Amino acid sequence: NTYTFETAQESAQYLLDRVKIRPKIGIICGSGMGSIAESLVDKQCFPYEEIPHFPASTVKGHTGQMVFGYLQGVPVMCMQGRFHYYEGYPLWKCAMPVRVMKLVGVTHLIATNAAGGLNPTYQVGDIMIVKDHVNMMGFAGNNPLQGPNDDRFGPRFPPMNKAYNTVLMEIGRQVAQEMGIDDIVHKGVYTCLGGPNFETVAELKMLRMVGVDAVGMSTVHEVITARHCDLTVFAFSLITNLCVTEYEDHGEANHEEVMDVGKARQPLLQEFVSRIVIRLTD
Numbered sequence: 001n002t003y004t005f006e007t008a009q010e011s012a013q014y015l016l017d018r019v020k021i022r023p024k025i026g027i028i029c030g031s032g033m034g035s036i037a038e039s040l041v042d043k044q045c046f047p048y049e050e051i052p053h054f055p056a057s058t059v060k061g062h063t064g065q066m067v068f069g070y071l072q073g074v075p076v077m078c079m080q081g082r083f084h085y086y087e088g089y090p091l092w093k094c095a096m097p098v099r100v101m102k103l104v105g106v107t108h109l110i111a112t113n114a115a116g117g118l119n120p121t122y123q124v125g126d127i128m129i130v131k132d133h134v135n136m137m138g139f140a141g142n143n144p145l146q147g148p149n150d151d152r153f154g155p156r157f158p159p160m161n162k163a164y165n166t167v168l169m170e171i172g173r174q175v176a177q178e179m180g181i182d183d184i185v186h187k188g189v190y191t192c193l194g195g196p197n198f199e200t201v202a203e204l205k206m207l208r209m210v211g212v213d214a215v216g217m218s219t220v221h222e223v224i225t226a227r228h229c230d231l232t233v234f235a236f237s238l239i240t241n242l243c244v245t246e247y248e249d250h251g252e253a254n255h256e257e258v259m260d261v262g263k264a265r266q267p268l269l270q271e272f273v274s275r276i277v278i279r280l281t282d
């Protein structure tokens with residue numbers, strides 16, 4: 001891991017020297033959800049390539065820039081496009097923007113992602129508020145915190161039993177109620193696999209057995225890194241396809257479908273995140 005505390009500080013300082021706002025809220029926009037960043041007022045955009053020590057984003061549909069601005073009057077910084085393990089980045093590199101957010105002064109992280117619905121009650125287009133995760137990649141020791149620990153970020157052995165803030169989850173549920181969408185907003189367990197392939201039927205049956213409700217290829221390592229440096233975390237998945245858990249079912253998960261659902265749900269997601277952000281500043 002070549003991103004030392006000082007390296008992350010240089011990335012943060014580059015941004016602090018160029019933006020006037022001091023956001024307390026960081027948002028990671030998942031696949032097809034970049035419109036949250038597009039909607040910011042008084043936007044200032046920094047392509048990842050421009051930021052010292054940032055990797056370059058390579059996934060179709062990910063613009064790859066850090067966007068500062070106001071969301072309903074609240075100063076935020078948004079990752080429009082993120083780094084994925086399947087692109088070839090180690091997990092610590094995928095998650096380093098979270099440490100930069102911390103050093104910019106962020107205290108709350110809202111992480112969004114697209115995911116396959118494993119819970120049979122979920123429909124495409126639903127939202128799953130993450131109440132917990134299964135760090136499947138971590139079971140084999142593949143973890144963003146691997147290697148020497150820098151106490152200036154956090155402890156060597158951080159607890160993860162309270163990773164997803166219950167107050168923010170409750171706010172999410174209340175916002176869903178206010179918006180009249182509580183029938184499509186669930187609370188569940190998310191897991192991240194390395195990808196880039198989608199899962200086999202046998203793999204999905206196994207994940208279902210261990211209580212997973214949605215499966216994706218991101219977020220867990222960013223949340224672990226966020227909790228390590230004591231950010232308060234709220235995360236949700238947009239269910240972009242229903243996982244194929246029967247051999248007779250001939251549907252197939254695909255990236256286009258993931259992007260299409262993301263696009264279709266833009267307005268609703270923007271409203272959902274905006275209302276939560278406003279509640280955070282109460």
Ligand SMILES: Cc1cc2[nH]c(=O)nc(N)n2n1
Nearest residue numbers: 114115116215216217243253
């Ligand atoms: C973004 C995304 C969407 C899906 N769907 C799925 O079935 N399995 C996944 N791993 N992912 N990841």
